[in-house]
Amino acid sequence: MARSTSRPLSPHLTIWKWGPAMAVSIMHRVTGNGLATAGALGLVWWLMAAASGPEAYATFVTCATSPIGYLVMAGLSWFFFQHLFSGLRHFVLDMGAGYELKNNKIWSLLTFVLSTLATLAFWAAICTGKF
Amino acid sequence: MGTGTGIGRVRGLGSARHGAHHWLAQRYTAVGNLLLVLWLLFSLIALPGLDYESVVGWISHPLVAVPLMLMVVSIFMHLRLGMQVMLEDYVHDKGLAFFSMLVLNFYAFGGAAAGVFAIAKIAFTGIVK
DSSP: OOOOTTSOOOOOTTTSOOOHHHHHHHHHHHHHHHIIIIIHHHHHHHHHHHHHOHHHHHHHHHHHTSHHHHHHHHHHHHHHHHHHHHHHHHHHHHTTOOOSHHHHHHHHHHHHHHHHHHHHHHHHHHHTTTO | OOSSOHHHHHHTOOSOSOTTHHHHHHHHHHHHHHHHHHHHHHHHHHSSOOSHHHHHHHHTSHHHHHHHHHHHHHHHHHHHHHHHHHHHHHOOSHHHHHHHHHHHHHHHHHHHHHHHHHHHHHHHHOOOO
16 A cells, blocks of 8 residues: 555554454454454365265365364364354444443453364263264 | 536435445354354253264254255354454455465365255265265
8 A cells, every 4th residue: 555654654453552452352353363264275175075975074084084184174163152142242343332341351351262162072972972 | 525526426325335344244154153053052961972874864854954064054154254354454465365365265165065965965965875
């Protein structure tokens, strides 16, 4: 972007102190784009493998249950829950609520706590009874 | 009312009032994803196993295939809108911005079509022996 160097630039990322609201905001974008690429491709791969037959599905399961596969799935599940709770926070903010400094900070931090707890609960539920 | 066409000023409508469409569609699909992906996750937990027969048997049920198709469509619409905003923020070169939108649209429509087709094939043909 062309800009006149004679004019001042508004204060940006480099000068603000990091806070929970900034972290939850950028993480919404990071998790969203992670899910949009790796998550969506993984979902389509799973569906396509199931539609293609037992061999294709076996290949998918082999990849998904490899150490890297588990790492990706665990990461994507946390990305999903973080994006979910961060998204719910956005719905509240869209209504014009939750902008008070203290409340905003509490709910920003809570999205991280809740997403981590939901991820652990999900994997605990998946692992009990399946293996 | 200083801008817009003459007829627009006469009608007093100003712009076409479609300005919030992108923003609203992002929210509608967000609610769709919230309900449908949570339903998928709870279903995966409830399934007796995640092996080929269990998964295909489950997807072939009409009350599973239809919401699963809706989920795929909702996901790809939502990611198209979301990634569009991200690309608009970070890709400043005009040609590259155009190209990235082209790729994004191919990805979103292609991905949705692939997902919906896979579900339809499972629903119509069932387990492949």
